[in-house]
Amino acid sequence: MATIVQYSRLGGPDVLEVVEVPTPEVSDGQVLVEVQAIGVNPIDSKLRSGKRPTPPIDAPRRVGSDASGVVLEVGSGVDGWAAGDEVIVQGATGAYASHLVLEPSTLVRKPSVWTWSQAAAVGIPVSTAYQALRSLGVGEGTRLLIHGGTGGVGQAAVQFAVAWGATVFATASPSNHARLAELGAVPLSYGDGLVERVREAAPDGIDVVLDGAGTDEALEGSLDLVTDRSRIGTIVAGARAAELGIRAWSGGARFRSPTRNCGCAPTEFPRRSSSLRRDGSRSRSRSGSRWLAPLPRSASAKKGTPGGRSSSFHDRSEFN
DSSP: OEEEEEESSOSSGGGOEEEEEOOOOOOTTOEEEEEEEEEEOHHHHHHHHTSSOOOOOOSOEEOOSEEEEEEEEEOTTOOSOOTTOEEEEOSOSOOSBSEEEEOGGGEEEOOTTSOHHHHHHSHHHHHHHHHHHHHTTOOTTOEEEEESTTSHHHHHHHHHHHHTTOEEEEEEOGGGHHHHHHHTOEEEEOSTTHHHHHHHHOTTOOSEEEESSOOHHHHHHHHHHOSOGGGEEESSOGGGHHHHTOEEOSSOOOOOOTTTTTSOOGGGSOSEEEEEOTTSOEEEEEOSOOSSOOOOOOSSOOSOOGGGOOOEEOOTTOOO
């Protein structure tokens, strides 16, 4: 038997149900994966709660799109994958599950130095950061300001931009400044006087802004700092993007390979992630890596982790 998480009405975490179902069978052109960890993203709760509009519910709905696991079986006609392969899953339907039948296009090989939690956490935050920075034209010599630099997307964006030769300035609370410096950014406190602090830290000006905070202060400050509004983007205030004349993203392009887009080797990825043990306590895992190190943990776990497996909990709004 397999375990899935589903819901039949909109609401808070209490509407989630853990259900046993027959283990899915693989068909031609498909791959069966045993899930080891799931990535929990803001879009999951927005859909479940009704904050993101969806058609009326006429049947139970599955949850989640990111996970990591082990290939158990490969259907005929599938090349490049075999039983025992460790994989990252992105773009699945119903990833909160113990077993998934997937198209090969949803799989990326998991670097051996990554934990299951790190692999499950990389999908939406990292791909959103990559998509936004590439769309904004960040590269060698760019002076980039990131609002919310220690959120999941923010931490990935800092590291991508530094790897591409940009100078990065990022906001966070003072308690998180050491984290930003560790990742290669110039840390700045948000709050009154932000624009003045940015100008003092970046006397040559700011070329690009990526907003992960969505506050009036962040948005209005960005307009003061960057004249070309096509080089200001937000991942949280999309509803105001047209009004302000800036760009917006609600989710990233699929993260196809850990090494394809960042110029990093697999051993240069996450050092630390937060995972949830069966008893609900948190654990930290480390490896000797450098880039795309830790994604933040979320404030609370979502009800109904299948099968007692550890899950990677991360949220754009949570600071590590």
